[in-house]
Amino acid sequence: KSRLQxxxxxxxxxxxxxxxxxxxxxxDLLTAEGNSIKQTFEDADVDIPIMSVTELASNGPIGSDVIxxxxxxxxxxxxSGAVSxxxxxxxxxxxxxxxxxxxxxxFTRQGAA
Numbered sequence: 001k002s003r004l005q006x007x008x009x010x011x012x013x014x015x016x017x018x019x020x021x022x023x024x025x026x027x028d029l030l031t032a033e034g035n036s037i038k039q040t041f042e043d044a045d046v047d048i049p050i051m052s053v054t055e056l057a058s059n060g061p062i063g064s065d066v067i068x069x070x071x072x073x074x075x076x077x078x079x080s081g082a083v084s085x086x087x088x089x090x091x092x093x094x095x096x097x098x099x100x101x102x103x104x105x106x107f108t109r110q111g112a113a
Contacts, residue, residue: 002027009042019044029097031084035077037097051095068093 002025011019022043029037037059041049056066060077067074073093075084086095 004043007042011042011044019046028100030100031075032096032098033082033084035075035082035084036100037075037084039097 004023004025007021007024009021009024011021013019024040024042026038026040029039031037037056039051039055039059041051053066056075057064059075060082061079063078065074065076065078067076070088072085072087074086075095076082084095086093088094
């Protein structure tokens with residue numbers, strides 16, 4: 001569980017309608033490779049959590065490179081060189097992450113609890 005904080009982020013759907021946020025929360029996560037990342041998420045009506053590239057680039061003591069390629073990509077910690085990979089399916093990039101507490105998948109579909 002994470003504490004919900006007020007948010008000033010403005011978001012829109014693909015059709016241009018406003019996507020309202022109920023606030024934001026920050027999670028400490030592990031990638032499939034075992035690398036730690038900290039990510040802030042907006043609490044909004046979406047089916048899949050969306051990660052911010054700006055947030056991903058802020059991971060690590062001096063930041064990270066976020067690399068997008070045609071079929072995959074990576075987050076590379078600039079200090080340690082640790083690499084966390086993600087893949088691209090149907091034009092969307094995905095990364096598998098786990099919570100630190102119990103290494104369970106961090107997210108469920110909207111409405112499932």
